[in-house]
Amino acid sequence: MGLALPTERHYPMHTYRIDLDKKVNLDDFDPAETRYAPGGKENAEQSLLQLNRQLEALQESLYAEHKHRVLVVLQGMDTSGKDGVIRRVFEGVNPQGVRVASFKVPTPVELDHDYLWRVHQQTPARGEIVIFNRSHYEDVLVVRVHSLVPEAVWKKRYEQINAFERLLTDEGTTILKFFLHIDPQEQKERLLERLEKPEKNWKFNAGDLKERALWKEYMKAYEDVLEKTSTPWAPWYVVPANKKWYRDLVISTLLVETLQNLEIRLPAPFSAQEIAEFRRQLSQEDRSG
């Protein structure tokens, strides 16, 4: 594995990682499970706070080092919590150095290009963490489910995407991909909540009901995505996301562990000589001014 992560005992959350070409059946994944948080929600809140502080510190080092690039891909059905992850996992992390790219329905100009054109423009720069709220994977999800391009076209995309992500990682980008896994019952409750609270109505989109009706088709498309594009260099994680706190715990843990693995080093400090010289310049100026 590209990330060279050791045993489950040390990094249990990494069992949510999908291995390339492993047959994936989403029915085998329980969206409601919370197996690595035996202490439940209350204990998790503590861990989350701690992970958030670690993430804050790691992001600052990453920014200072100005070497690595980090790309976080968030995918999932409507209401699965993509916005919530951005809000909670990245709470308090310096907005300078963290950027969110949301991929909506492509514009006419974007459609005049290949589907990776607009995506490539949004990839992270050195020292930067970029979160994709939806991504190029929509081009093998919504595009497939609604037959927006012929099957012969979207079928080629898995390999194209793997090659694209390979390029990014070869050039110094670390990629983490999270599928936020909820079940239709959970979505129904969340949609009803959006209807019940007038101040949440704006989040409810009548179109969501149409997509919801295609749940099975979407799960099939997601299974193919997970099976065909979870590579050693850009792994997919299936995140149990019925419980929001557990979803955040899993993602925070994986993020922190991955950043720690990068062995980020701050730029070398100055030598005593250099510091003395700078000090001399600063005090000399007082005498001349």
Add this chain to the structure above:
Amino acid sequence: MGLALPTERHYPMHTYRIDLDKKVNLDDFDPAETRYAPGGKENAEQSLLQLNRQLEALQESLYAEHKHRVLVVLQGMDTSGKDGVIRRVFEGVNPQGVRVASFKVPTPVELDHDYLWRVHQQTPARGEIVIFNRSHYEDVLVVRVHSLVPEAVWKKRYEQINAFERLLTDEGTTILKFFLHIDPQEQKERLLERLEKPEKNWKFNAGDLKERALWKEYMKAYEDVLEKTSTPWAPWYVVPANKKWYRDLVISTLLVETLQNLEIRLPAPFSAQEIAEFRRQLSQEDRSG
């Protein structure tokens, strides 16, 4: 005034606003004063916490309404606290909907265009807050101080900038510009601190000493900026920034007051009829599925 702000009694921080064509002498502005925080730092921490929560809520509404655009311009000498403002004032505000654009030394491609070309690309979209960490004002600051273009060229830029910012505001952008005002003694202390702490060395740039030697020239250039480009539609505020907590208090207050003045409204909630219809669709599907 475009913002139609009433008396100093109600909005005291607005006295830091510069009026167009008012003669500006930065010696008249005390970078160390804290006049609107009689309770000192401890009381200010409380206010800051409260302002931060208000900002968080206002940003969420702004994002939901998807109507206004907000541009915050941060300018100031090295170590004046631009990064600190981004970190502290915007702490906890949802990174989705807040974006930082840092303007560094222009690339060859950027230099092949006019100086506002790269800036225009970074202006906020509907519902978005964008923070400029340095900005097009460098094109009448560093560019002027180092004579990177002839005087005849940079002299025209004040009017060009006013026209550009007028366009942005006419089209729905609210602009706030903050000059973080510190004195050379404060800068010296901050530079020394960066030298003393090895983990802060990376923030120290030998080039900063050269810019520091040009302090008077920079102040002259800033005075012209403040005098010529503080318009009713895009006002400049001179923020006393020797005290970090006071700097953050002034900026948070001005931001919150300005956003409150926008009278942001969430999109209208659904009617009872619409809600009933959505509910019907959600329950019907259970019977068919």
